[in-house]
Amino acid sequence: MTKQSTYTAKLPEPDGTYLYTPEEDAVWGELYRRQMKLLADKACDEYLEGVRTLGLNPDHVPQLKDVNRRLAETTGFGVEGVPALIPPSRFYELLSQGKFPLATFMRRREHIDYIEEPDLFHEVFGHCPLLTNRSYANFVRRFGQKAVKLGKDYSWHLFRIFWFTIEFGLINTPKGRRCFGAGVVSSPSETHNAMEPSTSEFRPFDLMSVLRTPYRIDIVQPIYYVIHSFAQLETIIEEDIAARINEAKALGDFEPTFEAKAS
Ligand SMILES: C[C@H](O)[C@H](O)[C@H]1CNc2nc(N)[nH]c(=O)c2N1
Ligand SMILES: N[C@@H](Cc1ccccc1)C(=O)O
Numbered sequence: 383m384t385k386q387s388t389y390t391a392k393l394p395e396p397d398g399t400y401l402y403t404p405e406e407d408a409v410w411g412e413l414y415r416r417q418m419k420l421l422a423d424k425a426c427d428e429y430l431e432g433v434r435t436l437g438l439n440p441d442h443v444p445q446l447k448d449v450n451r452r453l454a455e456t457t458g459f460g461v462e463g464v465p466a467l468i469p470p471s472r473f474y475e476l477l478s479q480g481k482f483p484l485a486t487f488m489r490r491r492e493h494i495d496y497i498e499e500p501d502l503f504h505e506v507f508g509h510c511p512l513l514t515n516r517s518y519a520n521f522v523r524r525f526g527q528k529a530v531k532l533g534k535d536y537s538w539h540l541f542r543i544f545w546f547t548i549e550f551g552l553i554n555t556p557k558g559r560r561c562f563g564a565g566v567v568s569s570p571s572e573t574h575n576a577m578e579p580s581t582s583e584f585r586p587f588d589l590m591s592v593l594r595t596p597y598r599i600d601i602v603q604p605i606y607y608v609i610h611s612f613a614q615l616e617t618i619i620e621e622d623i624a625a626r627i628n629e630a631k632a633l634g635d636f637e638p639t640f641e642a643k644a645s
């Protein structure tokens with residue numbers, strides 16, 4: 383967890399199941415219902431299809447092993463329970479092996495609209511539906527493999543690619559601009575913000591621009607990058623990422639559009 387986190391890790395029982403309280407189930411259910419309604423005309427079809435494929439429902443917090451089984455039947459991606467944020471090297475290693483790390487604790491009601499760190503709702507409701515999509519899953523695995531190979535000097539820039547696609551990406555579709563980023567679909571505040579041209583800036587995805595854009599993890603995003611297809615993700619990750627990052631470092635970061643984090 384982040385330094386100021388008020389959450390404790392949710393550890394598995396000896397048989398691998400995770401126990402959630404009735405209150406945690408209720409928060410899951412309320413958020414699930416609210417987001418499914420909100421996202422019907424705001425999330426891309428691939429995401430909404432993924433929710434159905436996974437069999438997610440508002441009745442209770444899903445079990446990791448059920449999510450794992452459904453994913454195994456589609457793209458073969460796996461998920462692995464982790465206590466909270468993990469070090470980048472471990473994060474990248476798991477992705478490279480086709481395993482998505484899932485923080486297993488559930489947010490409390492006070493954070494129902496927005497939480498500053500990934501919780502199980504974000505991980506499962508946000509990421510797992512699209513892990514049923516072949517291009518998304520390929521991108522995530524290839525990203526992990528490249529990140530492992532490039533090592534820690536490239537880590538922060540690499541994460542910007544992940545951030546502006548997998549976490550907070552939008553996509554142009556025949557029905558208009560829709561969201562697919564996990565951090566957009568898992569937070570009611572972020573979903574509203576990401577559809578609001580008066581408070582948000584939308585930029586077409588461009589690798590060099592993304593690599594030069596600083597972000598903050600703990601605020602609704604001021605800038606979103608927009609892809610035109612999931613196949614585009616697969617071409618991005620096959621570029622010479624090390625060379626592009628070196629170029630981005632030479633050019634320097636864009637001026638942040640947000641306030642520095644209070645400490
Ligand atoms: C920069 C770094 O790679 C990034 O913040 C990672 C770190 N650890 C993480 N750990 C988890 N569980 N989930 C994440 O999204 C991340 N992000
Ligand atoms: N803000 C997201 C969670 C999140 C935190 C940090 C990074 C990504 C996602 C939510 O409320 O669902």
Ligand SMILES: [Fe+2]
Pocket residue numbers: 500504505508509549564565
């Ligand atoms: Fe995430």
